[in-house]
Amino acid sequence: MPLLNDADAVYLGASKADRVYLGATLVWGAQPRTDHLLHFDGADGSTAFIDESGMVWTGTGSVQLDIAQKKFGSASLECPSSGGVFSPVDGVNFGAGQDFTLECFFNSNSSASRVLLSVVGDGITWTFFRRSNNILSVYNGEDGTLTTAGLNISNGTWHHAAFCREGSILRVFLNGQLSATITNSRALPEFARVGIASSGYTSQDFGGYMDEVRITPHEALYTSDFTPPEAPFA
Structure with a gap:
């Protein structure tokens, strides 16, 4: 008979199969994974943002849903270069040194350098940019610009x-086209705050529309060219 999940007990139960906990601390087995997917569907002008895992995200500035523009579904996130949408602090569990995938659809209204997605934790900021020369790049606060995409x-x-x-x-x-590759051993923070259209620096907030934002901890979903989704993520 498995032990119960009592405080300071080792738990070996079906609801946490293949893991051993000491109290709330995982001491053996794979870190549980939670994906975070935002469809940005809803009423025009809404500022309520809840991902498919049930996590509540917070909008800042003037971001809101817009039904006139969308990639899929009924709406998208309108980003007027003022504000963004943020997970709770330390709200996304990337795991220690784990693989990951950050992805989104975006429609920009300016060629200025602007943030698509950001990850902030443990004093480190990783930023995924749409650059002023109409390409993508990845930056972190310790190593600088890591890689620049050429499409x-x-x-x-x-x-x-x-x-x-x-x-x-x-x-x-x-x-869907692999446009840059680099080797870098620095991992994302284990627990982090994810920003959509912003990293918290208002001068870099994205201008345009974003849709179907998905954060997938613990897995690199794409390693070579692929066909981008033609329907909303399930």
Whole structure:
């Protein structure tokens, strides 16, 4: 008979199969994974943002849902270069040194350098940019610009962007095409705050629309060219 999940007890139960906990601390087995997917569907002008895991995200500035523009579904996130949408502090569990995938659809209205996605934790900020020369790049506060993607972005057009880590290999994809690869051993923070359209620095807030934002901890979903989704993520 398995032990109960009492305080300071080792738990070996079906609801946490293949893991051993000491109290609330995982001491053996794989870290449980929670994906975070935001469809940005809802009423025009809404500022309520809840992902498919049930996590409540907070909008800042003037971001809101817009039904006039969307990649899929009934709406998208309108980003007027003022504000963004943020998970709770330490709300996303990336795991210690784990693989991951960050991805979104975006439609920019300016060629200025602007943030698509950011990850902040343990004093480190990772930022996924749409750059002023119409390409993508990845930056972290300790190593600077890590990699720059070489495929051009057009304003007023929906693009799919993805940033993946597999081991120490970082890959950037634009519209399913592998456009940059670099080796870098620095991991994301284990627990982090994720920003959509912003990193907290208002001068870099994205202008345009974003849709189908998905954060996948513990897995590099893309390692070579792929066909971007043609329907909302399930």
